[in-house]
Amino acid sequence: MSKVRVLVGTRKGAFVLSSDASRENWNISGPHLAGWEIYHLKGSPVNPDRLYASQTSGWFGQLIQLSNDGGKTWEPAGNKFVYEGSPSTHQWYDGSQRPWEFKRVWKLEPSLTDPETVYAGVEDAALFRSSDGGQSWQELPGLRSVKGNLWAPGAGGMCLHTIIQDPANPKRIFTAISAAGAFRTDDGGQTWRAVNHGLQSNNELPDPSAEVGHCVHCIAMHPSHPNVLFMQKHWDVMRTDDAGESWHEVSGNLPTDFGYTIAVHSHEPETIYIVPIKSDSEHYPPDGMLRVYRSRTGGYEWEALTKGLPQSNCYVNVYRSAMAVDALDPCGVYFGTTGGQVYASADSGDNWAPIVRDFPPVLSVEVQTLP
Amino acid sequence: MIRVVLPLQLQVLARVSREIDIQVEDPATLEAVLDVMEALYPMLRGTLRDQVTKQRRAFIRFFACGEDLSHESTTSPLPEDVASGKEPLRVVAAMAGG
Numbered sequence: 001m002s003k004v005r006v007l008v009g010t011r012k013g014a015f016v017l018s019s020d021a022s023r024e025n026w027n028i029s030g031p032h033l034a035g036w037e038i039y040h041l042k043g044s045p046v047n048p049d050r051l052y053a054s055q056t057s058g059w060f061g062q063l064i065q066l067s068n069d070g071g072k073t074w075e076p077a078g079n080k081f082v083y084e085g086s087p088s089t090h091q092w093y094d095g096s097q098r099p100w101e102f103k104r105v106w107k108l109e110p111s112l113t114d115p116e117t118v119y120a121g122v123e124d125a126a127l128f129r130s131s132d133g134g135q136s137w138q139e140l141p142g143l144r145s146v147k148g149n150l151w152a153p154g155a156g157g158m159c160l161h162t163i164i165q166d167p168a169n170p171k172r173i174f175t176a177i178s179a180a181g182a183f184r185t186d187d188g189g190q191t192w193r194a195v196n197h198g199l200q201s202n203n204e205l206p207d208p209s210a211e212v213g214h215c216v217h218c219i220a221m222h223p224s225h226p227n228v229l230f231m232q233k234h235w236d237v238m239r240t241d242d243a244g245e246s247w248h249e250v251s252g253n254l255p256t257d258f259g260y261t262i263a264v265h266s267h268e269p270e271t272i273y274i275v276p277i278k279s280d281s282e283h284y285p286p287d288g289m290l291r292v293y294r295s296r297t298g299g300y301e302w303e304a305l306t307k308g309l310p311q312s313n314c315y316v317n318v319y320r321s322a323m324a325v326d327a328l329d330p331c332g333v334y335f336g337t338t339g340g341q342v343y344a345s346a347d348s349g350d351n352w353a354p355i356v357r358d359f360p361p362v363l364s365v366e367v368q369t370l371p
Numbered sequence: 372m373i374r375v376v377l378p379l380q381l382q383v384l385a386r387v388s389r390e391i392d393i394q395v396e397d398p399a400t401l402e403a404v405l406d407v408m409e410a411l412y413p414m415l416r417g418t419l420r421d422q423v424t425k426q427r428r429a430f431i432r433f434f435a436c437g438e439d440l441s442h443e444s445t446t447s448p449l450p451e452d453v454a455s456g457k458e459p460l461r462v463v464a465a466m467a468g469g
Contacts, residue, residue, distance in 0.1 A: 035380060059430040059464045060380060060418040076384065076414035080422050 002369060004326050005070065006334055006355070007051065008342055009038035009364035014053055016071040017355050021328055023346040026355045032074060033065055040107050040321055040364040043070075047115035048368050052077075052134055054105035054120070062104050064120075064134045077134035081105070081122060084141035090124065091152040100124045100144070107321065109163035113170070121160030125151060125177040129189065140189035143175065147194070147212045154178035154215050154234075161320055162219045166226045166243075174229065174244065179204070179215035182231070184244050195244030204234060218320040220262045222269035230272050230299070232262040232320070237274060239299050250299020255286050260320040265348060266331045270298040273325075273333055273349060275318040284315035292335070294349050308352035309343065316341070322362050327369035336362025373404050373449070374459040381419075381462070385412040390459060399454040401433060402445040419462065432463040 006017040013031025033055050041053035051067040053074065064077040081102045089097035103123040111117035120128040120137060126144055128137040151158060162176035171188045174195075181196040194212050202208045204215060215234035222228065231238040231247065237257050238247040251257035256276045265271035272295050278286045285291060289312065292305040316339035326332035333349050336342045340359035345352045373393045382389060393411070395403040402425075409416045420427050425445070427433075433440045435453045440460075452458040 034383075057380070058467065059378075059428070060384075061428055062417065063384070063414070079417045082423060 002328060002371060004328065004332060005043075005048075005368040005370060006324075006342065006344070007041045007043065007071065007364075007366040007368065008336055008359065008362055009041050009053070009321075010336075010340070010360040010362050011037050012360035014038040014041050014071070015356075015359060017342065023326075023328075023332055023344060028356060029071065032071060036060075036063075038363065039105060040366075041071075042108050042110060042366045043368045044110040044115040044118075045112055046110075048370055050110070050115045050133075052108040052110060052118050054108055056104040062102070064105065064108075066134055078130070078136050081120070081128055081137050082139070083126060083144075084139040088144060088148055090148055090158060091150055093153065097149065100126070100148075103157065106159045106161045107163055109165065112165050112167055119163050119165075119173075121163050121175065123157045123159040124153075125158045125160040125180060127160055127163070127175055127189065140185075142185070142190050143183055143192045146183060146192050148180075150210075150212050151177065151180035152213065162216070164219060164221050164229070166221075167223045168226050172226075172243070174219060174221070176216040176219050176231075178217065179213060179234075181212050181214040182216050182219060182229075182244055195240075196247070197245065198240070198247030199233060199238065200236065200249075201234070217260045218262050220264045220272070222264040222266075225269040228269065228298075230262050230264060232259045232274055234258065234280060237262070237299060250295070252295070252300035252302055254293060254302050255291075255304075259318075261318050261323040261335065263323045263325050263333065265333075266325045266327045267329060268296065268331075271296045271348070272299065273323065274302075275323065275335060277317060283317045288313050288315060290314040290316065290337075292333070292345075292349055292352075305345075305349040305352070307350065308345075314339075319363055321364035321366075324365050324367040326367045332367070334365050334367055336365045338362065372456045373399055373453060374456055375404065375408060376459045376461045378462060378464040380464065381415060384414050384418070387412070392456075397454070398448040400446050400448060401440065401443070401460075404449070404460065405445070430465040430467050432465050434461040434463055435459070 002021045008015040013034040015030030018027045039054040044050040049070040053065040055063040065074040066077045087099040092098040107121035109119040116133045164174040166172035199214045227243045239250045290309045293302040316337035323335040333345045338361040
């Protein structure tokens with residue numbers, strides 16, 4: 001019988017939540033790496049017991065942790081992230097130029113084919129790769145050469161938060177950066193180009209359709225349709241059908257199209273999920289009602305999913321990396337909140353229940369479907 | 372023998388007890404202590420000082436003999452009582468926050 005393992009990164013440690021395929025009774029393990037901020041942890045698709053975790057602290061800096069037993073035990077790996085070449089500069093809040101400075105790892109994306117290869121998206125924004133299980137890291141500097149001098153930090157920092165590998169084309173990788181936009185390589189990471197055509201940032205940029213500078217919050221892809229990407233931008237939910245060559249808005253009837261996270265149903269490539277947040281100044285659900293919105297039509301038409309979610313006095317946020325799906329049928333959907341709840345739906349979002357209610361603020365949620 | 376006291380988070384990370392002993396050549400300096408400590412416990416690399424510039428992390432402090440040595444040169448000799456092992460060198464996670 002299949003099992004599900006939910007990997008939760010929080011402000012004060014990592015947790016591993018396990019269940020059988022019924023997804024009714026959960027075993028909670030953690031906190032692992034207790035007391036540290038775990039920005040993200042994720043398992044290798046090739047070897048699911050190999051997990052990588054980004055462990056950070058304002059006092060002690062960045063660590064990378066490795067598990068070879070599905071999160072039961074952890075070993076420190078390499079944590080030396082050095083930008084290639086002389087440090088270039090990016091735009092600062094006041095318009096001045098500031099040198100790149102490593103701060104933390106936001107995202108760890110294990111290779112689709114090799115458990116020893118893993119990508120790291122970091123702040124200040126850059127992409128690193130390790131081919132030795134996280135022991136050493138090398139930057140893919142071509143990314144920063146795409147008008148990096150015009151990139152600027154969003155309120156959360158200038159972070160590379162999204163890394164998507166194209167399962168049909170091992171040379172193609174998508175990344176997204178706040179506030180720079182979406183980028184694509186077609187040669188395995190050597191050269192990159194911005195893929196932001198169609199994005200409109202009317203209130204955030206002097207040129208609303210600039211080539212770079214857009215505050216992309218999250219991008220999701222269904223592996224069977226690698227040219228179709230869905231984006232939650234600062235404002236606007238967007239879609240591309242040509243691997244980012246052009247985007248168009250699919251916000252449709254959403255109550256607000258601000259938000260952070262977005263996910264695609266594991267079996268229905270046109271079914272997508274978001275959690276609308278009121279605005280860029282009020283980071284909580286509209287009307288105090290925590291609602292996941294689902295579109296079964298690839299956008300435009302959205303329905304509110306509310307059963308089992310608090311529908312009054314709820315003022316949590318759901319961060320960009322804090323929603324994921326499992327591969328069971330029916331598809332399970334999971335998300336974590338800044339209030340420390342991790343909610344799960346075992347029926348594609350129709351009904352929800354909290355797995356836990358009182359974790360530290362949740363930074364990331366990933367799901368593994370195990371045999 | 373230099374006695375180094377690590378903050379709890381780094382004791383857990385390095386899997387050591389509160390105090391560890393570090394052997395360095397005379398004259399004992401903070402830089403020499405950190406070099407040896409990072410060689411013995413490589414998981415501590417980057418947690419106290421930058422791995423490239425060797426600059427102390429902002430919220431790390433080095434206390435000994437009732438003094439804050441954080442702003443002293445890392446190549447200056449440590450106090451005699453620290454070098455002799457009479458007094459510990461304390462690595463402190465600075466107070467920060469409310």
